[in-house]
Amino acid sequence: MxxxxxxxxxxxxxxxxxxxxxxxxxxxxxxxxxxxxxxxxxxxxxxxxxxxxxxxxxxxxxxxxxxxxxxxxxxxxxxxxxxxxxxxGTAPPGTPDPAPAVVSPQLRQLMDGSPRTPAFVLNRTLDVLATNALADALFAPFDRADNYARMTFLDPAGRHFYAQWEWTAQAVVANLRVAAGYADPALPGLVAELSAGSERFRALWDSHSVRGKTGDPKHLHHPEVGPLTLIYQAFDVRSAPGQQLILYHAEHGTPSADALALLSSLHRTAHDTAGKRWSPAE
Missing domain, CATH: 1.10.260.40 (lambda repressor-like DNA-binding domains)
Structure with a gap:
């Protein structure tokens, strides 16, 4: 660096x-x-x-x-x-290489085996590398669910989807700053694109705030099922350093759980594993 x-x-x-x-x-x-x-x-x-x-x-x-x-x-x-x-350059030895762009078949199988839980995989620059059917349904309002930062700052749907958009924007930039410490070669181009398209991104990026993912609830608004309050967990993929598996879930018995179940039923037949799921390698 x-x-x-x-x-x-x-x-x-x-x-x-x-x-x-x-x-x-x-x-x-x-x-x-x-x-x-x-x-x-x-x-x-x-x-x-x-x-x-x-x-x-x-x-x-x-x-x-x-x-x-x-x-x-x-x-x-x-x-x-x-x-x-x-x-x-004084951090403990790690893996400075970019996270693999391909998600293993075993991890995809695990994600697809949780049909009631939105699950997706991110790399350090917040590219969406893989999704399961319910994650596809959740992100359907976006033109393309390819990168979490682009979705937040450049897609008009982001302002409506994230009920607490400013909080989400700050968290996304702080997460993205982590990638700067790994000298990820994809980061400068992504930062340039986001800076050109969003004045708010430029201001937040210049603050140099840095933060890993937390377990704070996500407050979302989906046009098909309404408001959703989801809890999430982030897991490092040990077989692919730099990848993170993200799982969303709603508290049992809450309106958000009912809304998530409805979203699942609405999109149950729409997900095509081979054709719908997008990855940067395609």
């Missing part, structure tokens, strides 16, 4: 850290948002010139000890700490 990405991340997170939250005593009017470079350097107990070189990309090999100190100074959470270490 380039040192420019590391410096941009540090600058963005410094601007988001308020002096009051950091315990920095100050008086008078401040000319910068968030902390000054000098204040971050003091909080992290590093030389201010050294920290300045990190932000400017002139220092490219910070130690893990320095990065840990910066994480504390900037109050980074676990996802942001891992991201910072990955940008600097």
């Amino acid at each position: 380039s040192s420019g990405e590391l410096g941009a991340f540090l600058r963005a997170r410094r601007a988001q850290r308020s002096p009051g939250d950091a315990g920095v005593v100050h008086s008078g009017r401040r000319k910068v948002a968030g902390l000054r470079r000098e204040e971050v350097a003091v909080l992290a107990d590093v030389n201010v010139d050294y920290y300045t070189r990190l932000e400017q990309g002139r220092e490219t090999r910070p130690s893990a000890h320095v990065l840990d100190a910066l994480c504390r100074a900037l109050d980074l959470d676990a996802d942001a700490r891992e991201h910072l270490h990955r940008l600097a």
